[in-house]
Amino acid sequence: MSRVLIADDNPIFREMLKRQVTGLFGFEIVEAEDGDGAVELAAATRPELILLDLMMPGVDGIEATRRIRTVPGLRDVPIVLLSAETDRRKWAEALSAGANDFVSKPYHHQELAARLSLHLKLSSLGRELRAQNALFSRERYLAGCVQRQLLPRDLDFDGFESAAVYQAQEQVGGDFYEAWDDGAGVYLLMADISGHGASAAMLMAVCKGLLLSLQAARLGPAEIVGRLNRLLCNLLDGGDLDMFVTMVLCRIDRASPVLTAVSAGHVPAFVLRAQGLTEIASSGPALGIIPDFDWSDCVVPFSPGDTLFHYTDGLTELRSPSGEFFGDDRLRELLRPDRPPKDLIGEIIEAALPFCLGSLHDDLAMTALRRL
Numbered sequence: 001m002s003r004v005l006i007a008d009d010n011p012i013f014r015e016m017l018k019r020q021v022t023g024l025f026g027f028e029i030v031e032a033e034d035g036d037g038a039v040e041l042a043a044a045t046r047p048e049l050i051l052l053d054l055m056m057p058g059v060d061g062i063e064a065t066r067r068i069r070t071v072p073g074l075r076d077v078p079i080v081l082l083s084a085e086t087d088r089r090k091w092a093e094a095l096s097a098g099a100n101d102f103v104s105k106p107y108h109h110q111e112l113a114a115r116l117s118l119h120l121k122l123s124s125l126g127r128e129l130r131a132q133n134a135l136f137s138r139e140r141y142l143a144g145c146v147q148r149q150l151l152p153r154d155l156d157f158d159g160f161e162s163a164a165v166y167q168a169q170e171q172v173g174g175d176f177y178e179a180w181d182d183g184a185g186v187y188l189l190m191a192d193i194s195g196h197g198a199s200a201a202m203l204m205a206v207c208k209g210l211l212l213s214l215q216a217a218r219l220g221p222a223e224i225v226g227r228l229n230r231l232l233c234n235l236l237d238g239g240d241l242d243m244f245v246t247m248v249l250c251r252i253d254r255a256s257p258v259l260t261a262v263s264a265g266h267v268p269a270f271v272l273r274a275q276g277l278t279e280i281a282s283s284g285p286a287l288g289i290i291p292d293f294d295w296s297d298c299v300v301p302f303s304p305g306d307t308l309f310h311y312t313d314g315l316t317e318l319r320s321p322s323g324e325f326f327g328d329d330r331l332r333e334l335l336r337p338d339r340p341p342k343d344l345i346g347e348i349i350e351a352a353l354p355f356c357l358g359s360l361h362d363d364l365a366m367t368a369l370r371r372l
Helices: 011-025 035-045 061-069 088-097 109-150 197-215 221-235 327-334 341-356
Strands: 003-007 028-032 049-053 079-083 101-104 160-167 175-181 185-193 245-253 258-264 269-273 276-280 298-301 307-311 364-371
Touching: 003 011, 003 035, 011 028, 011 049, 011 109, 028 035, 035 049, 035 061, 049 061, 049 109, 061 079, 061 088, 079 109, 088 101, 101 109, 160 175, 160 341, 175 197, 175 364, 185 197, 185 307, 185 364, 197 221, 221 245, 221 258, 245 307, 258 269, 269 298, 276 298, 307 341, 327 341, 341 364
Parallel strands: 003 028, 003 049, 049 079, 079 101
Antiparallel strands: 160 364, 175 185, 185 245, 245 258, 258 298, 269 276, 269 307, 307 364
């Protein structure tokens, strides 16, 4: 049965309150005659509502409120103080200590009934909201676990050295990368779904499924991007849902020292060579907007010792406390062709996280693949 705790050093007043509360709600009543007893009973009985007299011997109602608020599980229980005190500063002190309300003595029965009913309802709604939030947090956590399982466990391919990092702004996000080897070539893809959170994560999972179906067809990058775009346009109503996907897809030929690339509205990809950086710029719009757009492949030299670097704009759009962006120039300075992939990405992270004090404003992903 639900309980109400009543604490007052006046037994007559306790009895009056007990009769009224029992008549209103039918709750079980537990009683204390001072503040110390109220704190002990609150911890032992876990009441749904606490009524405290302000002036009691020893520990008064305000100090009892402070102590009750430190008891695990009682942080949100409604506490109403009752007193003939007219000094509004005492009222303010009581509310600051954690009381939910302050009722003057002598109280009006209907007013007290209305206030107690309101606090009980608010408390019930608060419990429901906390339960829903806990469920929502668990669902987001599980969704994040599932999403991470959708990313490649590793990028280990014969003849290559690799590294990758992914960090969602929230528990789930829209950035993703993919890689596969069809025997004749190694494919490396980086994509960024517009927006954040659950909707971006759902579209990410859809893209992953569509890509799996296209891998079996052994197509070139431009054909894969074109087909994926048409599928996404149908899914996203040609951009009417205000969602789109930027993407860069590269195929490294195993038989010759070149790679073929297509970029659809994505930030530049880079080939790191001893001779310098080669930028792979976007050659068309993001996916999911224009169904009949045709992308063209571009061919870039890719010899042993060269590294292919992909990232999403969550990296260059990291912001310092003053609002300055990490930016393209800082990134380019860190793209050193003599660095193995793990060291390359590690040094970028070591520069980027202190810059933004570890605060992400977007999902972030990076991959690096070096030809041996």
